[in-house]
Ligand code: NA
């Protein structure tokens with residue numbers, strides 16, 4: 001009798017239609033594919049009961065309006081990155097990436113088994129938003145430079161587009177973080193209005209064509225060592241879903257979270273090869289001296305900013321505690337293995 | 343009515359100073375970055391705020407001076423009564439509904455920004471995003487103020503059959 | 517429903533109420549009707565605040581008030597006027613020389629800023645009386661002045677290109693990603709500036725050639741000035757003095773972009789400030805004039821951005837009523853593939869140019885058609901410049917050509933509307949001819965950007 005009831009309900013239940021807005025242009029490689037795949041997955045898993053229409057940046061609204069739109073319930077879902085909302089709640093930065101912070105694997109551990117996600121929910125609570133991890137780019141690249149970086153001295157006066165905490169760190173060591181609209185970035189790098197910019201990693205950077213505007217490609221991306229993306233869900237809308245659809249949304253998001261990292265891992269390899277072999281890009285590591293000094297300054301900056309906001313301080317403490325633990329263990333596991341592979 | 347018109351004038355003329363300010367502020371950003379290696383995100387954002395303030399605050403002033411472009415193929419050939427009628431109907435059925443709708447739809451949005459005193463996402467940016475967002479409501483205020491003057495003016499003109507002087511054909515248009 | 521909306525907007529526009537409020541108001545009425553009849557998803561309107569905030573928070577569009585400011589300074593400080601006087605005295609001695617002085621000055625003004633209204637008004641006030649007094653054909657003179665005044669649209673820097681660049685870069689990104697081709701190309705305002713230079717100068721050359729042909733055929737209509745000034749040192753200095761300010765401004769704006777001092781948006785502030793300093797040095801700027809400049813800039817800026825806001829509301833409702841899907845289908849079913857579709861778009865824009873002006877077309881029509889053409893593989897810079905040249909005609913096509921209004925406004929006693937209409941026709945034809953040439957040799961557009969930006 002029960003199975004009969006389920007069958008009729010599938011036939012009778014009307015489809016729920018949701019809107020999902022993203023901060024990426026429609027079908028943007030990597031980042032923009034995640035919400036598309038998520039929508040498809042939910043559609044299949046729910047046998048068409050939950051239809052999610054995905055809108056790219058600028059289609060319904062500009063890229064950085066996603067959070068407000070989900071919060072106000074204008075749309076039911078969003079796909080974006082938490083550090084874009086630091087102007088609304090500074091603690092959000094910890095849920096994407098912070099300089100010299102956790103990498104992708106560690107972020108996933110912290111969020112799902114280290115209490116991170118609960119903190120994230122707490123931070124978004126006042127906005128009526130439920131967050132879920134929505135992908136990861138892996139360790140990003142340091143950025144595109146037209147000047148060589150051989151010592152801390154070379155960072156003095158360096159004009160670089162480097163948003164967020166990374167920019168703050170650059171400023172402390174005498175650099176010039178420049179704020180530029182994404183569309184003027186390429187021309188600005190080409191004409192020399194700026195000396196350097198960060199973007200994502202080989203897969204996205206190749207598509208953007210930054211190799212045509214800069215000579216040196218520095219690594220690693222100390223400022224974003226493993227950026228987590230996010231699904232934003234309007235809490236009221238989520239509450240109206242039947243329990244099975246709620247599960248489907250949560251599970252699909254978890255699958256996409258891993259899927260994006262898998263895709264980046266593979267596509268970065270091919271893109272990096274193309275950049276080196278076809279486009280003659282010079283790959284350079286940041287000098288050790290520069291990395292250790294930036295690491296030191298980063299810790300200071302993050303601590304300073306965290307104590308200014310009670311919520312941020314709470315997240316900061318939890319994050320740092322997890323970071324200390326996982327660093328200790330990874331030193332003898334992941335990192336040790338990386339070293340012996342050389 | 344006179345008071346409202348005076349207010350519109352005052353706001354328009356006040357906002358016009360922002361045009362000079364954004365020239366100076368943007369130039370400052372260029373000079374600081376190029377000559378002194380200083381990034382000035384706060385100055386950049388000030389200029390952007392003021393830029394938004396120009397056309398939101400002065401929308402009513404521009405309406406008062408008939409600066410909003412019209413398709414005047416026929417309008418210019420209408421009698422004065424005809425023009426007053428078009429402007430009266432336009433004010434009633436286009437301007438007012440648009441303003442009311444923008445106000446209705448933006449109110450919560452602006453309020454939310456105030457509630458969490460939204461600040462810039464950029465390092466070294468301004469902590470006044472809620473003021474910038476409030477410009478959306480000020481646009482409505484600016485248009486409604488002058489719109490109500492227009493409503494009365496055109497109604498009176500139609501009722502009294504008063505002939506009001508021709509408007510200058512060459513406005514400040516691109 | 518979407519088609520009805522478009523027709524209704526066109527119809528209501530004809531009544532003459534301000535365009536921005538008409539676009540928004542009619543669209544909202546349709547949204548209301550659609551909501552009641554269940555053909556419109558009213559929740560779509562909820563995104564309005566996000567869209568409107570996007571309009572006031574777009575740093576690239578800040579170039580608009582900055583360039584307008586620069587143009588108005590040039591007008592009010594009489595820098596343009598002095599230039600015109602000097603050039604007329606210099607060229608006037610040759611047959612038809614006065615017309616060439618108009619072309620030359622028009623080019624310089626266009627390259628320093630290019631506010632169509634300011635250029636046409638200045639030249640209408642200064643040159644037209646002289647031209648007519650010397651016996652030039654009234655219709656031709658009027659046409660030449662209007663056409664030259666619109667050069668500012670295409671010769672960089674240009675507000676039209678700034679606005680088009682904004683719209684096209686969105687469209688291009690959409691198109692590339694839709695094709696699944698992540699072509700490492702992006703289109704910027706700088707690209708459009710570079711792409712417009714050769715076509716702009718070519719257009720001016722064509723105006724000159726046309727004039728030369730006319731001089732050959734009807735020399736009596738192109739007299740030389742007999743009582744011209746002697747070429748002495750005093751005159752040479754005066755001419756130089758008039759030439760320096762605009763040349764300096766051109767150098768300031770383009771130089772600051774190319775040497776990496778400023779982004780295109782920021783370069784506008786360099787130009788505006790430069791114009792202000794020059795005006796001050798020439799003692800052509802006092803507090804009263806400065807206030808006039810600020811007021812003019814404010815009104816023009818308000819006008820442009822209210823249209824942007826209106827267009828944003830219109831396009832949202834148009835989308836909600838299924839308009840975009842409709843247009844996609846129309847173009848996909850268009851015979852002749854890419855060429856057919858491009859031709860159709862160009863014809864539509866040309867025809868719309870009779871009733872709408874370039875801002876409305878840029879914000880309402882281009883976002884609808886550009887992604888489709890770009891998806892078909894069209895070069896975005898080429899498309900941008902073709903649209904820019906096409907939109908230039910909208911200034912000249914009666915009955916709703918701004919350039920015609922301006923000229924008529926400042927020369928009511930000298931010339932009739934009929935003469936102006938007749939006079940601009942050959943110049944509109946020349947612009948169409950330019951579009952044909954640019955279609956046959958697209959390198960005229962794409963060569964320079966590829967040289968500059970690799
Ligand atoms: Na990045």
Ligand code: NA
Nearest residue numbers: 626630671673
């Ligand atoms: Na120009």
